[in-house]
Amino acid sequence: MVVNELEEILLGVAKKLGYETDSMRVILSNRPDLCDYQCDEVFKLAKSAHKSPIEIGESLVEEVNKIDNFSDYFEKVEFVKPGFINMVLSPSFINKLLTGMNDNPKFNLSAPEKIETVVLDYGGPNVAKPLHVGHMRTAIVGESIKRILNFAGHKTIADVHLGDYGLQIGQVIYGVQKENISLDDLTIEDLDRIYPAMSALCKEDEAVKEKCAEITKELQDGNLEYRKMWKKIFEISSEDILGIYKYLDVSFDLWLGESDAYPYIPRVEKIFKEKDLLKESEGAIIVDVSKETDKKEVPPLVFQKSNGAYLYATTDLATIVQRMEDYHPDKILYVTDSRQSLHFEQVFRASDLAGIAPYSVFEHLGYGTVNGSDGKPYKTRNGDSPKLQYLFDQAKEVLISKKETNADMSNEDVDKIVNAILKFADLQNNRERDYIFDISKFSEVVGKTGPYILYTYLRIDKIIQNVSLDNHKITNNIYNNYDRDLRLKLLEFPVVFKNALEYRMPNYLADYIYDICVLANAFYQNNHINGLEEEEKKKDWVFLLALTNRMIKEMLSLLVIKIPTVM
RNA sequence: GUCUCAGUAGCUCAGCUGGAUAGAGCAUCGCCCUUCUAAGGCGAGUGUCAGGGGUUCGAAUCCCUUCUGGGACACCA
Numbered sequence: 001m002v003v004n005e006l007e008e009i010l011l012g013v014a015k016k017l018g019y020e021t022d023s024m025r026v027i028l029s030n031r032p033d034l035c036d037y038q039c040d041e042v043f044k045l046a047k048s049a050h051k052s053p054i055e056i057g058e059s060l061v062e063e064v065n066k067i068d069n070f071s072d073y074f075e076k077v078e079f080v081k082p083g084f085i086n087m088v089l090s091p092s093f094i095n096k097l098l099t100g101m102n103d104n105p106k107f108n109l110s111a112p113e114k115i116e117t118v119v120l121d122y123g124g125p126n127v128a129k130p131l132h133v134g135h136m137r138t139a140i141v142g143e144s145i146k147r148i149l150n151f152a153g154h155k156t157i158a159d160v161h162l163g164d165y166g167l168q169i170g171q172v173i174y175g176v177q178k179e180n181i182s183l184d185d186l187t188i189e190d191l192d193r194i195y196p197a198m199s200a201l202c203k204e205d206e207a208v209k210e211k212c213a214e215i216t217k218e219l220q221d222g223n224l225e226y227r228k229m230w231k232k233i234f235e236i237s238s239e240d241i242l243g244i245y246k247y248l249d250v251s252f253d254l255w256l257g258e259s260d261a262y263p264y265i266p267r268v269e270k271i272f273k274e275k276d277l278l279k280e281s282e283g284a285i286i287v288d289v290s291k292e293t294d295k296k297e298v299p300p301l302v303f304q305k306s307n308g309a310y311l312y313a314t315t316d317l318a319t320i321v322q323r324m325e326d327y328h329p330d331k332i333l334y335v336t337d338s339r340q341s342l343h344f345e346q347v348f349r350a351s352d353l354a355g356i357a358p359y360s361v362f363e364h365l366g367y368g369t370v371n372g373s374d375g376k377p378y379k380t381r382n383g384d385s386p387k388l389q390y391l392f393d394q395a396k397e398v399l400i401s402k403k404e405t406n407a408d409m410s411n412e413d414v415d416k417i418v419n420a421i422l423k424f425a426d427l428q429n430n431r432e433r434d435y436i437f438d439i440s441k442f443s444e445v446v447g448k449t450g451p452y453i454l455y456t457y458l459r460i461d462k463i464i465q466n467v468s469l470d471n472h473k474i475t476n477n478i479y480n481n482y483d484r485d486l487r488l489k490l491l492e493f494p495v496v497f498k499n500a501l502e503y504r505m506p507n508y509l510a511d512y513i514y515d516i517c518v519l520a521n522a523f524y525q526n527n528h529i530n531g532l533e534e535e536e537k538k539k540d541w542v543f544l545l546a547l548t549n550r551m552i553k554e555m556l557s558l559l560v561i562k563i564p565t566v567m
Numbered sequence: 568g569u570c571u572c573a574g575u576a577g578c579u580c581a582g583c584u585g586g587a588u589a590g591a592g593c594a595u596c597g598c599c600c601u602u603c604u605a606a607g608g609c610g611a612g613u614g615u616c617a618g619g620g621g622u623u624c625g626a627a628u629c630c631c632u633u634c635u636g637g638g639a640c641a642c643c644a
Contacts, residue, residue: 031587040586043624053624082624084587126644167643202643213642258644284642296570297640305642312644338572342639368572369638402606428592430581434573434637441579446606447592448580455606463603503584511581514591521607530603567606 001108001494002097003027003037006087009073010039013063019045019056026087028492035076035086036488042083053083061085072096091478094487099474102547106151107493107554114330117155119323120146122335123245123252126163127237128172129195130188131244131388133437134337134370140423140560141367141431142335143250144506147558152501157327161319162241162257164234166312170216171198173229174208183232188240191233192387217309220262230259244388249419249560256319264318265310269303271321271354278303289349301346316347317356324357331361333504338366338432365504368434391442395421398443399451413564420450420561427559428510448514450561453552456517458567460549463529464542472539479537482523487544489519490551506559513555520548 003026010024021041029035042060046053057079064070064077064085076088101107122142125135146156175194176186202209219226245251272278277287283306290298301313323329334344344364352359395418400406406414425442429435445451478484492512500508524545532538553563 027586030589034587038586040625043586046624080587082587124644163644199643282642286641294570298570299641302642307642309642311642313641336644339638340644341571343644346641366572371637406606428581432572433580436579438579441593444593449592449606451606455604459604459607466603499584507581511591518591522609524603525608528603567604 001110002089002491003495005073006037006039009064009067010041010060010085013060013067014041014045017059017063019049021045021048028495029086031086034080035078036089037087039085039087040083042079042085046083054079054081057083057085089488092476094478094484094491095474095476097491098487098544098547101490101493102543102550107551109152109494109497112153115154116330117157117327118149118331118333119327119329120149120156120158120333120335121161121319122146122158122333123160123250124163124336125160125237125241126166126168127234127241127257128168128191129237130192131241132370133386133388133391135244136248136388136391136422137367137370137426137431137435138335138337139245139248139250140426141365141506143248143560144427144558145333145335145365145504147560148497148501148504148506148509151554151558152497157254157323157329158252159254159256159323160245160252162238162255162259164230164257165216165220165259165262165315167212167216168195168199169219169230169233170212170214171195171202172233173215173219173226174198174212176229176233183229186232186236188236191236213305213307213309217305217307220309247392247415247419248423249562258312258315258319261315261318261322262310264321265314268314268318268321268354268356271356272303272350275354277350277353282306287346287350287353289346289353291349298342298345298349301350313343313347313350316343317350317354320347320351320356329361331363332357333363333365335365335367337369338364339369340364341366363504365431367431368429370435370437372437386439391422391439392418394439395443399445402445409564409566413566416562416564417451417454417567420454420556421445422450423559423561424450424453424510427506428514430507431505451567453513453517453556453561454563455567456520457549457552457556457563460520460524460545460552463524464545464549467529467538467542469539469543469546472543474540474543475536477537477540479540480527482519482526483541483544486516486519486523486548489516490544490548493551509555509558513552513559516548516552520545 006026007024010026014021014024024039024041026037026039029038042053042057045056049056061077061079071090073090073093074087075090078086080086120142122138124138125131146158149156172191172194175198181190202212215226219230272287278285279288284302285304286300287303288300302311303314304310320332323332341364348359348362351357396414399414399417399421422442425444428448478487496508496512500506527541529538529541556563
C-alpha cells in the first residue's frame with residue numbers, strides 16, 4: 001500500500017544519513033492543500049540525535065530529492081517548519097497503484113500474517129421475546145465484522161447463540177400456564193404479550209419470581225411437560241427470528257443456543273472441580289475470579305444457583321468448551337451490549353483459570369446502550385422498545401412517500417433500499433458509543449445515508465455501462481483536481497480497511513464509502529464523460545469510475561448492504 | 568460508595584493508536600435541472616472540543632482533578 005512504499009523510501013534515506021530509527025511513519029496529510037502524505041518523525045529523530053528538527057528535516061528532504069527514481073513516486077517532497085516532511089505523489093505513482101488495485105480482487109490488501117479461525121457470537125436473541133432495535137445492532141455489527149474478517153482472509157464461524165434456556169423461558173411458561181393457552185393455539189403475538197407482562201410481574205411479586213425460577217430449574221432437569229412447552233415456544237420464536245434475519249441478510253453457520261451447551265456442563269464442572277475452583281457461598285456454587293491487581297472489586301462468577309439451576313455464565317463456559325473442542329478457534333468474539341462487560345470479564349477469567357481457553361482468545365465487542373430520543377435507555381424488559389418489524393415498516397413507508405416513482409419499485413428493490421437506510425444509519429455510528437434511537441433519523445433518505453451511496457453507485461453504473469474498456473491501461477495523466485482527489489481517496493483503502501479490521505469498527509468503512517461517494521459525485525458532475533472526444537481520457541475516466549464502483553459495491557457488502565436495480 | 572463510558576456547531580454525530588487551519592449530515596440562506604438520474608452539485612455562517620491543571624516542540628486526542636449525564640456492581644441475560 002502507499003504508506004508502506006513511502007515509509008520504505010524515507011527509512012532508506014534516514015538510514016543512509018546515519019539516523020537511528022526503524023520506522024518513518026507516513027500518514028495521510030491533514031493539510032491536503034499542502035500535500036498528499038506527510039511524515040512527522042523528524043521530531044523524534046531530532047530528540048534522539050540531539051539535533052534541530054529543521055536540520056534533520058532539510059537533510060532528509062534533500063536526500064529524497066536525489067533518489068534515482070524520484071519522479072516514479074513524487075511530484076514534490078518538501079520540508080516545512082517546524083518539522084513536517086510533505087509529499088505530493090506523482091501521477092505515475094498514483095496510477096501505478098490504481099492499476100494494481102484494479103488487478104487485485106482485494107484492492108491490494110495484503111494477506112494476513114496468520115490466518116485465524118474466529119468464532120463470532122452475535123445476534124443472541126431470546127426466544128420468547130420479540131426482536132427489538134438492540135437486536136438489529138448486534139446482528140448487523142456482528143455480521144459486518146464477520147464479513148470484514150472473511151474479506152481479510154480469516155476463517156469465521158458465526159453462532160447465533162440463542163437465549164433459549166434461561167429464566168425468561170420459565171417466565172413465559174408460567175405465563176402460558178396462567179393464561180391457560182393450549183399449546184396448539186400459541187402464537188408469536190402471545191409471546192410478545194406474555195414476556196413483558198411476566199417480566200414486570202416478577203419484579204413486583206417475589207412468589208411469582210420464585211415460581212418462574214423453579215420452572216426454569218425443572219426444565220433444565222428434564223421435566224417432560226415443560227420440555228414440550230419449551231420446544232413449542234422455541235419453534236414459534238425461531239420462525240419469527242429467522243424471518244427477520246433473512247430480511248436483514250444476516251446468516252449464521254451455527255444455530256445453537258444455551259440449551260445446546262447443557263450437555264457440556266458436567267464436563268465443565270469436572271474441569272473446575274479438578275482445579276479446585278468451585279466454592280460454596282450462601283448456598284450457591286461460585287468461582288472466585290478476582291485478582292489482587294484489580295482496581296475494582298470483581299464479584300465471583302455464580303456457577304450454580306442455590307436452587308441448583310445454571311445460569312448464563314455457566315452456559316457460556318460450557319459453550320466455550322464446546323467451541324474449543326469443535327473448532328479450535330484462535331479468537332472468540334462476542335458482540336453484545338456493553339453493559340454485559342462485567343459478565344464477560346468474569347467468564348473470560350474463569351475460562352483462563354480453568355485452562356479451558358486463555359484470556360487472550362476472547363474479545364467482548366460491546367456496543368452502546370440503545371437509548372430513546374430523550375437519552376434514556378429503553379426498558380426492553382417492560383416491552384417499551386419498538387419492535388424491529390415496526391422499524392422496517394416505518395422506513396419503507398417513508399421511502400415510498402419520498403418519490404412518486406418509488407411506488408412502482410419491485411419489492412426486492414424496496415427491501416434492499418430499506419436495508420441500506422437502516423444499516424448505514426446504524427453502522428456509521430461508532431459501535432462503542434451509546435446508541436440514540438430516533439425513528440425519523442432511521443428513516444432518513446437524504447444526506448449521509450444509505451440511499452445516497454446507492455444513488456451514487458447507480459449513477460456511476462449508468463455512465464460506465466456504454467463504454468467498453470477492452471483491457472484499457474490507464475495513461476499517466478490526471479486531468480483535474482476532481483479527478484485527482486478521487487484517485488487519491490481510492491488509494492486509502494488498505495489503511496482504512498486495516499483499521500476497520502483491527503479495531504472491529506465497521507463505521508470506519510462507512511465513513512470511507514461516504515467520502516468516496518462525495519468525491520465521485522463531484523467528479524462526474526464536473527467531468528462529463530458521454531460525448532468526450534478524447535478517447536484516452538474517456539477510457540481513463542471510465543476505468544476510474546469502474547474501479548470506484550467495484551470498491552463501493554464490495555465495501556457495501558461488508559456493511560451487509562445490497563444494491564438495487566433502480567432507484 | 569467503587570468501577571466504567573461519555574460531554575465536540577442550534578440538533579445528531581465522526582475524528583481520540585498526539586501533529587500544521589477541528590469535520591460531516593440535518594436545519595437556515597443563495598445559486599444550478601432543454602446537459603450521463605436534482606435521493607444530486609456549487610457557495611455562505613456558526614465552535615472556550617464541559618471547566619481547571621499537567622506531560623510534550625506540539626493536546627479534542629495522553630495523565631491528574633472538578634462538574635454533569637449514562638451504565639455496571641454474585642444467584643437476570
